[in-house]
Structure formats: structure tokens, C-alpha cells
Amino acid sequence: MNQLMDIANVLVYAAQGVVALWGAFCVIVLWRRIAQTRFRTEEQQAEFLDQLDESLAAGDFDGAMELCDGDARAVPQLVQLAINNREIGYNKVRALLTDRFQRDVLADFEHRLSWVNTVIKTEPMLGLYGTVLGMMAAFGKLASLEQVDPTGLAEDISFALITTAVGLTVAIPLMICVASINVRIRKLEDLVGAGMTRFFESFKIAHRKHVPEGQPR
Numbered sequence: 001m002n003q004l005m006d007i008a009n010v011l012v013y014a015a016q017g018v019v020a021l022w023g024a025f026c027v028i029v030l031w032r033r034i035a036q037t038r039f040r041t042e043e044q045q046a047e048f049l050d051q052l053d054e055s056l057a058a059g060d061f062d063g064a065m066e067l068c069d070g071d072a073r074a075v076p077q078l079v080q081l082a083i084n085n086r087e088i089g090y091n092k093v094r095a096l097l098t099d100r101f102q103r104d105v106l107a108d109f110e111h112r113l114s115w116v117n118t119v120i121k122t123e124p125m126l127g128l129y130g131t132v133l134g135m136m137a138a139f140g141k142l143a144s145l146e147q148v149d150p151t152g153l154a155e156d157i158s159f160a161l162i163t164t165a166v167g168l169t170v171a172i173p174l175m176i177c178v179a180s181i182n183v184r185i186r187k188l189e190d191l192v193g194a195g196m197t198r199f200f201e202s203f204k205i206a207h208r209k210h211v212p213e214g215q216p217r
Contacts, residue, residue, distance in 0.1 A: 005137045009159055012130040016123060016163065020170040023119030027177045030112045034181070037074045037105060038188045045075060045195050052079065052199065056206040061086070074105055074188070075195040082203060090207050094200060101192065109185055116178055120171045127167025134160025 039045035048067070055064040061083050068076035068083075078097045085093055138156035141149075 005133065005156075008133050009130070012126060012133065012163055013166075016126050016130075016166050016170070019119050019122050019126065020166075023116055023123075023170065023174050026112045026115045026119070027174065027181070030109060030116075030181050031184075033108070033112075034184045034188055036072050038191055039073060039075070039195075042191065042194075045191060048076070049195060049198050049202075053202045056202045059206060059209060061206075074101065074192050075199070078192075078196060079199055082199070086203075086207060090200075090204050093203070097196065101196075106185070106189070109181075113178065113181065116174055116181075120174050120178070123170040123174075124164075124167040127164040130163025130167075131160040134158075134163070 039048070051067055052064055055061070055067060065080060065083055068080040071077070078101060081100060082093045082097055085096060088096070134156045138153055138160070141153055141156070
């Protein structure tokens with residue numbers, strides 16, 4: 001019985017470690033992807049849009065594409081998609097970009113966040129499971145032995161408390177990280193929304209002037 005409890009203790013610690021590492025990995029990936037997806041400041045985005053406006057005003061769609069080429073941020077990627085599909089018409093392009101931003105960018109963030117939230121819920125539950133195992137082992141020794149070894153009893157109680165502490169130690173910082181990530185995502189949405197609104201104004205004018213007659217507008 002003692003051997004089984006020792007194995008269970010090791011498995012609980014291992015499970016908590018694996019879950020904690022996965023949560024930290026998801027947080028790091030989210031921070032990096034958000035940083036890679038948005039401009040650092042509104043001024044940087046405005047500078048990019050100023051150059052883009054010049055190309056669109058001149059009907060230089062190839063120049064606008066070159067400006068966006070190789071840029072992994074959301075606004076340049078969406079601009080590139082719009083220019084590549086300009087023949088389908090302004091209204092359809094706008095709907096396409098809205099759908100792609102929701103599906104390719106925000107949905108990926110939500111997927112990662114759901115894993116972090118799962119870790120936040122799972123870690124304390126694993127800690128509680130360890131607490132139950134530790135208390136079961138402690139009471140089992142009290143019930144089966146006339147003279148209880150204080151050291152063994154203390155080890156079981158210590159395990160029960162440590163797993164709970166580990167679960168909370170992992171979950172609490174991750175909750176703070178999730179709050180920070182949600183703020184970053186909202187800022188990203190606001191920045192991309194403002195950038196795309198300005199782009200659509202220039203794109204609509206350029207589309208009317210420079211898209212060949214007979215194509216959807």
C-alpha cells in the first residue's frame with residue numbers, strides 16, 4: 001500500500017509539472033504572437049498607412065503589395081489579402097477581411113487562451129487530489145499502527161499541503177497572465193480596427209478609380 005501511495009505521489013507531482021509547463025508555454029506563445037501581429041505603436045501603424053495611401057492613390061497596387069510583402073503583422077497581411085482579391089468587389093473584400101481576421105487571428109488567440117484557462121482550473125484540482133491522497137495515507141497509518149512514526153505521518157501531511165500550494169502557485173500567476181493577454185488582445189483589435197477603417201477608405205476610392213470596368217464594385 002505504501003508503495004502504491006509513493007507512486008501516486010510521484011504521478012501527482014509529474015502531472016502538476018507537465019500541466020504547469022504547458023500553461024507557461026501557451027502564455028509565452030500568446031505574448032509572442034500578439035507582439036508579432038500588431039504594430040508597437042499607433043504612430044508606426046500610421047506611418048505604414050501613409051505610405052500605403054500614396055500607392056493606392058496612384059493606383060499602384062503592385063507597390064502596395066511590395067510594402068506589405070514579408071510583414072507578418074495583421075494589418076499588412078489583411079491589406080495584401082484585400083489587394084489580391086480586389087476583383088471580387090469592395091463589399092465582398094471587406095466581408096472577407098473581417099472573416100479572416102476573426103478566423104485566423106482572434107480564433108487562434110482564443111484557442112490558446114482556452115488551454116491556459118484549462119490549466120488554471122486543472123492545477124488546483126491536481127493539488128486537491130494530492131491533498132486527498134496525503135490525508136488518506138496519514139489517516140491510514142493512524143488507523144493501522146499502534147505506534148505511529150511521526151516522520152512518516154509528517155511526510156504524508158507535507159505532501160498534502162505541498163500539492164495544494166503548487167496548484168495555487170501555478171494557477172494564480174496564470175490568472176494574472178490571462179488578464180494581461182486579454183488587455184493586449186483588446187488593444188490589438190482596436191488598433192487593427194482603426195487601421196483597417198482607414199485602409200478601407202483609401203481602398204474604396206482606389207478600387208473605383210483603377211479597377212477595370214465590368215468587375216464588381
